Amino acid sequence: MKTQENKLYSYKMARDTRFAPNTLFGVLTLATCKPSLRRNTQVGNWIAGWTSKSIVHNPTEVGEEKLIYLARITKKLTFAEYWVEYPQKRPVYTDDTSILERYGDNIYQPGEAGNFMLIKNINHDESKMEKDLKGKYVLVCEEFYYFSCLKPLIIPIGLRPRLPKAQTSYGVVMEDASGFINYVKQRADLCDKTDAK
Numbered sequence: 001m002k003t004q005e006n007k008l009y010s011y012k013m014a015r016d017t018r019f020a021p022n023t024l025f026g027v028l029t030l031a032t033c034k035p036s037l038r039r040n041t042q043v044g045n046w047i048a049g050w051t052s053k054s055i056v057h058n059p060t061e062v063g064e065e066k067l068i069y070l071a072r073i074t075k076k077l078t079f080a081e082y083w084v085e086y087p088q089k090r091p092v093y094t095d096d097t098s099i100l101e102r103y104g105d106n107i108y109q110p111g112e113a114g115n116f117m118l119i120k121n122i123n124h125d126e127s128k129m130e131k132d133l134k135g136k137y138v139l140v141c142e143e144f145y146y147f148s149c150l151k152p153l154i155i156p157i158g159l160r161p162r163l164p165k166a167q168t169s170y171g172v173v174m175e176d177a178s179g180f181i182n183y184v185k186q187r188a189d190l191c192d193k194t195d196a197k
Contacts, residue, residue: 004044005072006178009037010161011171012052016068016149019123021049021141022105025088028071028144031079031105032124035135036169038076045073046181047139047171050163051152058149062165066152070184071141080110082138091121108133145188159183 011034018024020033030038030047041047050065051058060066077085089106107124108116118129147153161174174180 004042006046006176006181007042007044008046008048008161008174008177008180009041009171010048010050010163010174011037012055012065012164012167013049013068013149014052014054014167015056016049017103017123019103019105021069021071021146022089022103023069023144023146024104025086027086028069028141028146029082029086029089029105029138030141031082031089031138032107032128032132032135034169035131037171038135038137038139041073041076041139043073043076046177047071047073047141048161048180051149052167055149058152065163066154067147067184068149068152069144069146070181071144071146073139074142075140076137077140078136079108079116079133079138082106082140083108083110086140090119093120145184147188153184153187155180155183 020030022029048070049068051060051068053059083106086106089104091102091104093102102122107119107121109119111117118126159180161177161180162172164172
């Protein structure tokens with residue numbers, strides 16, 4: 001059955017630093033990079049990020065990609081809305097902040113006349129600002145399964161969605177990925193139970 005809830009966008013990740021996507025504070029957000037993906041996806045769609053040749057710690061060849069994360073979009077916010085609703089995702093730099101608190105992706109502060117100011121962060125400078133803001137929206141995913149590039153999930157051939165061969169603007173779309181999505185949920189549940197022991 002084809003529904004927005006089973007529609008999947010798969011793309012290859014060039015890096016996995018927990019900045020984009022940002023997995024801090026119990027919600028996965030995508031506020032930078034991938035502007036076409038952020039514009040074109042809808043609430044209810046799923047996004048899958050995969051390893052690639054350039055991914056640090058776990059480079060993989062075409063056809064051998066592993067899953068870094070799977071997330072369901074629950075909100076699409078403007079940058080101004082994101083700035084207000086998720087202040088905890090703003091990077092913080094003080095003597096007592098942890099390294100992870102410096103990786104927040106809420107880096108565009110609204111100004112006058114619809115302009116934005118880039119706030120201090122260690123990932124994006126002003127050269128990335130135009131591309132980031134072209135995405136228009138921040139994707140908020142309250143349901144997500146993050147395995148990381150250090151322990152990516154191997155997906156059986158029969159359940160693997162079609163993947164792009166290289167980096168693409170918004171990846172490859174699969175209209176009904178319910179089998180793949182259910183498999184990832186089951187594996188994530190097993191991992192959680194194993195880690196709890």
